[in-house]
Amino acid sequence: MRIFQNKLELIKRYGVIVVIALFCAILMWIGQQSQIAVFSNKGEPRALSQGSEDQPFVALTFNISWGNSKVHDIIKVLEAHEAKATFFLSGEWAERHPDIVKEIHDGKHEIAMMGYSYNSYMDLEPQEIKQDIQKAREAFEKLSFEDVDWFRAPHGQFNGEVLKVVEEENLEAIQWSVNPRDWENPGTNQIIDAILEETDKGDIVLMHASDSVKQTDKALEVVLPGLKQKGLEFSTITELVNGSKAKITQVE
Incomplete structure (x- = not known):
């Protein structure tokens, strides 16, 4: 028993x-x-445009394809406000400025890619898109960034065919939900108002750190504390995805 x-x-x-x-x-x-x-979803190409509205995360993203001066000012402002971000770099730019890529990485920001030569993929054949992405990947690997997973199409222009190639290259396409159009230099206050009025939980904010932007760093000095006052927390794209479900943009 x-x-x-x-x-x-x-x-x-x-x-x-x-x-x-x-x-x-x-x-x-x-x-x-x-x-x-x-x-x-069932093999249909999609692009991440927004995170969950149930979480307080907001992802600041910066595109860089040319220039080497304004990015330093933006990094300094982010550091002063303890704000992390995701930087989408063209492979050609990263290749020319390895020291700045290291500075971005050392600042605890995330490195993402925008292809190699920053030419619109809408004008290229699928094989040409694939070659550009592969060339970009090689450039990042030479800089010891072998796990760059996030991709933003050059000029933000894409369709289903482009996203199919992106998916075949094992990359995830990223868009945005808030666009203050800072590259047009509409005025510091206009950039501030656009971001603070439109940004909420789960948003992905598109900004630039190329030398074409003249007002973004000044705007950030107001935007960053303003977003914190709204109860938002800064996250990388990876954290936005891993910390919550996210909305997607369907591409026909």
Whole structure:
């Protein structure tokens, strides 16, 4: 009888372990499927445009394709306000400015790509797009960035065909939900108002750090504390995706 009871207790103990392991496996599977669903649905190309409105995260993103002066001012403002961001760099620019790429990375910001030569993919054939992306990937790998996963199409121009190639290259396409059009230099106050009025939980904000922008760094001095006052937390694109579900843009 005692032997039978011992066996029964042993079975119960292992049964609990199996149940716990199964439960953990299910949770991990759900997490993986949630992240996959962010970007694709039945093979249709998609692009991330916004994170979850249930989380206080906001992702600041900066495009750079030329110049080497304004980016330093922007990095300094981000550092002063302890704000992290994701920088989308063209491979050609990164190749020419490895020291600045390192400065961005050392500032705890995220490195992402915009292809190599920053020519509109809408004017290229699929094979040419693939070659440009691969050339960009080689440039980043030479700079020791071998896991660049996030991609933004040059000039923000894409269609389903472009996104299909991006997907084939194992990259995830990123768009935005807030665009203050800072590259037009509309005025510091106009940039500030556009961002503070439109930005809320889960938003991806598009800005630039090329030398064409003359007012972005000054605007950030007001924007960053302003967003904090709204209860928002700055995150990289990776954190935005991993910390929440996200909305997607369907591309026909």
